[in-house]
Amino acid sequence: MADVSSQAPSETQDATEPFDARVGAGPGVVDGGADVAPDSFPRVDPVGRTVPDFPVPEVLPTHGPGRIIAMCNQKGGVGKTTTTINLGAALAEYGRRVLLVDFDPQGAASVGLGVNPHELDRTVYNLLMERGADIREVIVPTNVENLDVLPANIDLSAAEVQLVGEVARESVLARVLRPVLDDYDVILVDCQPSLGLLTVNALTAAHGVLIPLECEFFALRGVALLVETIEKVRDRLNPRLEIDGILATMFDSRTLHSREVVARVHEAFGDKLLHTVIGRTVKFPDASVAAEPITVYAPTHPGATAYRQLARELVARGDAA
Numbered sequence: 001m002a003d004v005s006s007q008a009p010s011e012t013q014d015a016t017e018p019f020d021a022r023v024g025a026g027p028g029v030v031d032g033g034a035d036v037a038p039d040s041f042p043r044v045d046p047v048g049r050t051v052p053d054f055p056v057p058e059v060l061p062t063h064g065p066g067r068i069i070a071m072c073n074q075k076g077g078v079g080k081t082t083t084t085i086n087l088g089a090a091l092a093e094y095g096r097r098v099l100l101v102d103f104d105p106q107g108a109a110s111v112g113l114g115v116n117p118h119e120l121d122r123t124v125y126n127l128l129m130e131r132g133a134d135i136r137e138v139i140v141p142t143n144v145e146n147l148d149v150l151p152a153n154i155d156l157s158a159a160e161v162q163l164v165g166e167v168a169r170e171s172v173l174a175r176v177l178r179p180v181l182d183d184y185d186v187i188l189v190d191c192q193p194s195l196g197l198l199t200v201n202a203l204t205a206a207h208g209v210l211i212p213l214e215c216e217f218f219a220l221r222g223v224a225l226l227v228e229t230i231e232k233v234r235d236r237l238n239p240r241l242e243i244d245g246i247l248a249t250m251f252d253s254r255t256l257h258s259r260e261v262v263a264r265v266h267e268a269f270g271d272k273l274l275h276t277v278i279g280r281t282v283k284f285p286d287a288s289v290a291a292e293p294i295t296v297y298a299p300t301h302p303g304a305t306a307y308r309q310l311a312r313e314l315v316a317r318g319d320a321a
């Protein structure tokens with residue numbers, strides 16, 4: 001099948017269609033499962049920018065060291081876990097070795113990949129609290145090739161309190177991950193909705209932060225505090241830390257409102273706003289129930305294509321291998 005993403009915008013058949021139609025039919029925006037060819041990406045994003053060509057990532061001859069990306073927003077239910085799972089699966093499809101670190105006591109990233117963390121004796125919690133524990137014995141492979149998960153369960157909720165008295169309490173996760181950095185190309189950390197010590201640990205371990213923002217009215221509330229926290233961690237603990245991008249999620253092209261939110265994010269953050277936008281579709285919760293990434297559950301669905309586009313955009317930006 002022709003890959004329209006490799007064509008210049010003027011050459012694409014639909015380039016003359018109105019903006020709405022193209023975005024509505026594109027995989028970056030999913031409203032009702034438009035019937036589109038797999039992996040044909042929109043040529044224009046919702047703020048009117050031309051979407052550059054994000055090529056299929058080249059095969060990596062060797063693997064590692066992993067770049068650590070924290071998925072972070074203290075607002076709940078914005079798509080952190082969905083993005084961790086599906087971006088991870090898309091990168092794994094492109095041959096990247098990916099580790100997902102479930103860093104939320106709810107264990108949603110683990111469950112979403114078919115791992116029942118409540119049956120496990122050892123999770124990321126044990127690695128944080130016990131110095132001698134071996135991370136390779138705790139990492140679990142998933143059904144997706146190249147995709148492993150470091151699971152979490154409710155035990156992790158105690159770590160926030162227990163770590164307070166530790167020496168270098170903010171860099172415990174960085175220490176935990178060090179032995180496997182060379183095994184992976186990308187390590188995605190799914191943070192819990194808070195700016196507490198666990199999230200600060202994720203930011204201290206990370207090279208970059210990806211901020212999912214739900215396209216709804218109060219989306220930007222709290223983002224200033226998040227950015228302030230990221231800047232504090234950069235100043236005091238982790239000078240390499242950068243904001244990789246802001247990802248608009250649950251976009252509904254039928255509402256003016258969704259567009260206004262994305263426009264406001266673009267005004268505030270400029271090119272930190274990624275071109276890729278994740279549309280709202282029930283296929284994501286459906287895939288969670290099936291405990292599969294959408295790229296496996298519904299591989300040709302526009303939601304799967306959108307996460308492939310995100311993977312390609314991050315590789316093209318140099319944020320992922």
Ligand SMILES: Nc1ncnc2c1ncn2[C@@H]1O[C@H](COP(=O)(O)OP(=O)(O)OP(=O)(O)O)[C@@H](O)[C@H]1O
Binds near residue numbers: 192279
């Ligand atoms: N693009 C989307 N369209 C529709 N539903 C979505 C989309 N992304 C996520 N969801 C659903 O919204 C809910 C919240 O998503 P998710 O768990 O990824 O958010 P989160 O930020 O990790 O939440 P928490 O802060 O609780 O950890 C889930 O039921 C998920 O299936």
Ligand SMILES: [Mg+2]
Binds near residue numbers: 080081082108191192
């Ligand atoms: Mg979550």
